[in-house]
Amino acid sequence: MSLLTVGTVAFDQIETPFGKEDKIVGGAATYISLAASYFAEKINLVSVVGDDFPVAELDYLKSKGIDLEGLQIKNGERSFFWAGRYHENMNQRDTLDTQLNVLADFDPVLPENYKDSDFVMLGNLTPSVQMRVIEQMNPRPKFVAMDTMNFWMDTALDSLLEVLKKIDALLINDDEARQLSGEYSLVKAAAKILKMGPKYLVIKKGEHGALLFYDDTIFFAPALPLAEVFDPTGAGDTFAGGFVGYLAPSGDLSFENMKRAVIFGSAMASFCVEKFGIRRLKEITQSDIKNRVSKFVQLVNFDAMV
Amino acid sequence: MSLLTVGTVAFDQIETPFGKEDKIVGGAATYISLAASYFAEKINLVSVVGDDFPVAELDYLKSKGIDLEGLQIKNGERSFFWAGRYHENMNQRDTLDTQLNVLADFDPVLPENYKDSDFVMLGNLTPSVQMRVIEQMNPRPKFVAMDTMNFWMDTALDSLLEVLKKIDALLINDDEARQLSGEYSLVKAAAKILKMGPKYLVIKKGEHGALLFYDDTIFFAPALPLAEVFDPTGAGDTFAGGFVGYLAPSGDLSFENMKRAVIFGSAMASFCVEKFGIRRLKEITQSDIKNRVSKFVQLVNFDAMV
Numbered sequence: 001m002s003l004l005t006v007g008t009v010a011f012d013q014i015e016t017p018f019g020k021e022d023k024i025v026g027g028a029a030t031y032i033s034l035a036a037s038y039f040a041e042k043i044n045l046v047s048v049v050g051d052d053f054p055v056a057e058l059d060y061l062k063s064k065g066i067d068l069e070g071l072q073i074k075n076g077e078r079s080f081f082w083a084g085r086y087h088e089n090m091n092q093r094d095t096l097d098t099q100l101n102v103l104a105d106f107d108p109v110l111p112e113n114y115k116d117s118d119f120v121m122l123g124n125l126t127p128s129v130q131m132r133v134i135e136q137m138n139p140r141p142k143f144v145a146m147d148t149m150n151f152w153m154d155t156a157l158d159s160l161l162e163v164l165k166k167i168d169a170l171l172i173n174d175d176e177a178r179q180l181s182g183e184y185s186l187v188k189a190a191a192k193i194l195k196m197g198p199k200y201l202v203i204k205k206g207e208h209g210a211l212l213f214y215d216d217t218i219f220f221a222p223a224l225p226l227a228e229v230f231d232p233t234g235a236g237d238t239f240a241g242g243f244v245g246y247l248a249p250s251g252d253l254s255f256e257n258m259k260r261a262v263i264f265g266s267a268m269a270s271f272c273v274e275k276f277g278i279r280r281l282k283e284i285t286q287s288d289i290k291n292r293v294s295k296f297v298q299l300v301n302f303d304a305m306v
Numbered sequence: 307m308s309l310l311t312v313g314t315v316a317f318d319q320i321e322t323p324f325g326k327e328d329k330i331v332g333g334a335a336t337y338i339s340l341a342a343s344y345f346a347e348k349i350n351l352v353s354v355v356g357d358d359f360p361v362a363e364l365d366y367l368k369s370k371g372i373d374l375e376g377l378q379i380k381n382g383e384r385s386f387f388w389a390g391r392y393h394e395n396m397n398q399r400d401t402l403d404t405q406l407n408v409l410a411d412f413d414p415v416l417p418e419n420y421k422d423s424d425f426v427m428l429g430n431l432t433p434s435v436q437m438r439v440i441e442q443m444n445p446r447p448k449f450v451a452m453d454t455m456n457f458w459m460d461t462a463l464d465s466l467l468e469v470l471k472k473i474d475a476l477l478i479n480d481d482e483a484r485q486l487s488g489e490y491s492l493v494k495a496a497a498k499i500l501k502m503g504p505k506y507l508v509i510k511k512g513e514h515g516a517l518l519f520y521d522d523t524i525f526f527a528p529a530l531p532l533a534e535v536f537d538p539t540g541a542g543d544t545f546a547g548g549f550v551g552y553l554a555p556s557g558d559l560s561f562e563n564m565k566r567a568v569i570f571g572s573a574m575a576s577f578c579v580e581k582f583g584i585r586r587l588k589e590i591t592q593s594d595i596k597n598r599v600s601k602f603v604q605l606v607n608f609d610a611m612v
Binding site for chain 1: 394395490491492493494511514515517523524525526527528531532533534535562565566569596599600602603604605606608609610611612
């Protein structure tokens with residue numbers, strides 16, 4: 001089934017304890033679609049870049065089966081740019097610079113043949129932009145997942161809450177779940193958030209794994225313990241891309257398949273952090289993914305004998 | 307097989323966002339032996355209290371099959387006392403008061419019939435006291451596990467490192483593993499610590515679960531997501547008691563059984579935090595434990611189909 005991805009395609013400047021990259025390709029939609037491309041066959045991308053964006057990078061995305069008809073290229077404008085520095089523990093980062101550029105007045109116009117996409121992954125963006133995408137879909141997609149962040153809870157909570165009513169799955173991190181719900185306990189937070197609209201909630205906890213909530217059921221996917229984390233940028237988007245990308249081909253929305261999707265999302269994220277930017281995501285093979293998922297099985301597998 | 311537990315038996319004053327208890331029974335050996343009593347039949351306890359310690363509490367421990375011949379009762383002296391206050395997130399706490407009292411000159415003299423205990427769990431204590439216990443054992447126990455804390459790394463690192471050479475398993479939290487190894491990555495930290503002596507390393511991450519390291523193998527046990535955590539005091543000791551208590555009856559030290567022991571330790575810890583002090587540990591039944599372990603199975607169980 002077809003998958004529509006909406007989000008930023010951008011430049012990042014990243015500094016971690018392991019090094020610095022001045023201007024590399026990033027953006028939520030880049031990570032999402034690239035991760036999804038290992039599973040889904042037809043990926044439609046909606047985003048915007050300036051004419052400073054390298055053609056070679058766009059050609060690379062196309063070569064991965066990502067349709068760029070929905071990517072607007074604004075002549076004479078510059079692409080979205082983000083600069084950040086990670087602390088020693090890699091869990092915290094400081095934003096050094098954010099230049100909206102083309103994103104400032106982004107209107108996500110969907111090409112006609114995108115409107116009946118079966119699966120939608122809304123990357124972190126202004127809630128009103130996310131809503132604009134949902135409104136253009138016809139018929140209503142089989143599955144709509146979205147990401148968001150604290151910033152929109154602070155500045156656009158009402159419109160965020162409207163979007164939440166329209167979606168099937170929300171993917172956010174633990175801090176965001178706490179802020180959105182006003183509950184510290186993630187179990188209580190999930191119960192409240194599931195009443196806001198989404199049927200499924202994934203709470204990402206970075207190096208501490210991810211929780212999938214559905215009704216009264218909880219599934220926990222660990223993060224793979226890694227000796228080195230070079231760059232956490234894009235890990236959450238890569239998780240989302242692996243998650244929704246895994247679901248799209250079969251369209252199987254059973255809880256059993258959702259659990260697998262969370263594991264595949266975690267596996268993809270575990271690759272993402274091994275090198276700067278999307279570099280590692282460009283290298284991996286289906287066999288790498290299969291081996292990585294096997295590691296997740298080994299990591300948590302036990303025979304309780306009770 | 308018999309299990310020897312060494313650690314504090316004490317009074318705690320605990321303040322959490324949910325309430326305050328002025329003087330309740332606590333101490334590492336209390337939590338360890340109580341948790342272990344659900345699995346192990348013969349538990350030998352070595353500790354020290356003052357004559358202010360309630361006979362009823364000692365009788366209760368005896369009723370759970372815990373042998374108190376090794377518990378020294380010092381006339382005219384007072385029991386160890388700790389007072390602490392937890393922050394809103396329950397992951398941080400401030401120590402408000404520590405009164406060593408009887409612990410100041412504690413000499414852990416083992417009764418003759420304790421010296422051939424098969425399993426030993428050394429609760430967090432001065433490393434030299436832990437060493438004194440090991441030295442009295444004859445023959446060398448089948449399995450020696452220990453807990454320790456940052457304080458001893460700061461103040462008695464050399465003698466701590468000597469104890470590490472004598473043990474089979476070290477159970478510490480993530481901060482402690484990082485301090486002991488000087489490595490932020492827990493994978494790297496574990497590799498270094500396993501070279502210091504222990505064959506097995508359990509890194510406890512509180513609400514984020516626990517990792518078991520052995521050779522190049524890692525097993526991850528999640529923590530059960532809980533709606534309410536009333537009091538985290540003793541959770542780590544309860545984990546240790548469940549872990550070593552589960553191992554003791556069979557004496558099976560295979561990695562498969564170690565994994566189960568980590569899950570049972572996690573299950574016991576998940577009960578501990580549900581009420582103040584040891585209250586919840588006093589209530590639970592074998593059936594509760596079985597049901598709780600089943601929840602851990604459900605929480606992480608998935609069919610990867612790869």
